[in-house]
Amino acid sequence: MPRSAERSLALITAPVAALLAALLALLMPANPRLGDALNRALPSETDRRVVLVGIDDASLRDYGRVGTWPRELYGQALGTLEQAGATAVGIDVLLTDPSQNDERLKDAFSRANVVLATAPGESTLLASPEWRSPTGVSALNVSGDGIVRTFQTAYPDAAGTLQPSFARQLAVAAGRHVDLSDQPRVLRYAAPDRDRLPVIPFRDVVNGNVRYGDIQGKIVLIGLTASGTGVGGVRDVTGQTVPGTELQLRAVSSLLSAPFTTLPTWLIALLSAVIAVTAVLARGLWGFALAMAALLAAAPLWLGNILLPGVTLSLAAIIGTALVAAERWWNLRTLALRDPLTGFGNRVAFTRALEQRWATRQTRPLGLLLVDLSGFRKVNEVYGPHAGDELLRDLSGRIMQQKRRGDLIFRWGPDEFAVLLDQASAHETADVARRVQESLDRISYRDLPLRASVGAARTGEDIQTPVDLVEAASRSRYRVKYQREQRG
Structure with a gap:
């Protein structure tokens, strides 16, 4: 029995829609702009186990430029933090040039719960070879538009060997198990929280002028927060320039939270093909409803730590709808014959x-x-x-x-x-x-x-x-x- 013209064309447009949608998924397996929007709209709370000690403008006025002040200041700060009961301490300042009295820091910089930062692209490189504390690469992933969206738990050095990242080492020092991987992880955005402990000035820690209750059992990160010392041109998902130390704090907080699950490319291609074919078979304006549903589904899945490429799936539904429109045009064109x-x-x-x-x-x-x-x-x-x-x-x-x-x-x-x-x-x-x-x-x-x-x-x-x-x-x-x- 002959099929209707509409059904006959659907036998052609349905597989075409599936093929085009699968190719789209291969080209767009991720939707960074959608991720930015969800990250801003559904911010995470910075883990309250992480505290930032900022080398602020007042600290620089007291001690001078970071590279010129006595390194014993770090030892004094570590002493205060140890007495206060800090779980782990990360120093996000590059200590690669030798200085006088570095040997005095041997005990402080050889503790397992103290993490020292190293430069990106380099293997372990510190001012003193006698320091035995774990080290981590102080790096984040900067996109072409200057926005930091992701980070890694490991970065390759000049020889291609994976070196653990600073954030990963700090999480491990605090007792968290984190695998070494060069796969990008989402850097969770944290909205300002008035109830959260503010940044503790570095000079107050050096002088012992802190409440131990604010430090006890916490992961402490020491780094530059003074005005003009943020990573130039590097911004978070809000578009605001943020000090690198604060972004490292968010990376540590992200590692302490449940990780995001990224759908495999083959599954994204399959979902795209199914949605496109469904739009063809449903006909009418159902394709637009599917496109909207794909976008809306990204939000609850984000809250469940699943990264759904809603834009890709939405475009797959639009492909199906466009082919339905092409069918209608062809049928109208040939209706008189x-x-x-x-x-x-x-x-x-x-x-x-x-x-x-x-x-x-x-x-x-x-x-x-x-x-x-x-x-x-x-x-x-x-x-x-x-x-x-x-x-x-x-x-x-x-x-x-x-x-x-x-x-x-x-x-x-x-x-x-x-x-x-x-x-x-x-x-x-x-x-x-x-x-x-x-x-x-x-x-x-x-x-x-x-x-x-x-x-x-x-x-x-x-x-x-x-x-x-x-x-x-x-x-x-x-x-x-x-x-x-x-x-x-």
Whole structure:
């Protein structure tokens, strides 16, 4: 039975939609802009186990530029923090140049819970080889637009060996198990919290002027927070320039939280293909509803620590909807040439096809079958138009089974069909007409008698115009009809 034009096109557009959506997923497996929006709209709280000790403007006024002050200040600060019961301490200041009295810091900088920062791209490199504290690369991932969205738990050095990151080492020193990996992790944005402990000035820690209750059991990070010392041009997802130490604090806090799950690329491609095909099959405006649902689903999944590429899935739904629109355009464009019931060309399409092939009739002879069904009107009168439609679909299906490759079928009239045979010899024309006639001799509808008549004609010396061919086929059909009526 012939399919409707819309269903037939869906058999093409559905796999095309799946292919395009899968390719889109391979090109856009992640949506950083959507991640930025969700990170801003659904900020995380900075883990209260992490405290920032800032080398602020007041500390610089007291001690001078960081690279020139006595390093014993770090030892004094570590002493205060140890007495206060800090769980782990990270010094996010590069101590790579040797200085006087570095040996005095041997005990302080050899503790397992003290983490020292090293420069990106370098292996372990400190001012004193006698320092035994764990080290970590003080680095974050800066995107091309200058925004820090992700960080890693390890970064390769000049030799390509993975070196643990500063944030990872600080989390490990606090008792957290974190694997070494160069895969980017989402840097959780933390909105300002008035109830949270503010940044503790470094000079207050050096002087012991702190409340031990604010330090006890906490992870402490020491780094530059003074104005003008932030990473130049490096911004967080809000677009604000933020000191690198504060971003490291967020990285440590992110490691203390449940990690985000990134969907594998193959799963994103599969979801995209399914959504695109669903949009094609659902038709109408359902594709836009699917696109909106994909975007909205990203928010609750973000809260569940799952990164859903909602923009990619939404665009996949739009692809399906666009192909549905293309189907509609094509159907409207060809509506004047197609019979909506059978999907065959109508009489106008038959005329055009015959005229187009007429010029080559000498080398590619044309054959024409005209099929007439007697009793069709009676079926409509007794059983209604739906029964008539069912009968016509049965009739057209039988004709389809007998046609050759390259032949065209048209609905000629309400109960008439035309078959245009391409490159048909006299024998082939007669053979196709016979097979069509035999297949239609068995057609019936309930208790009503039906009779089909098939007339055939072929181009030759006596056929000068397309009209001559049609008239010859019509005369043949009437002869067949008359002969069958005479036989009763």
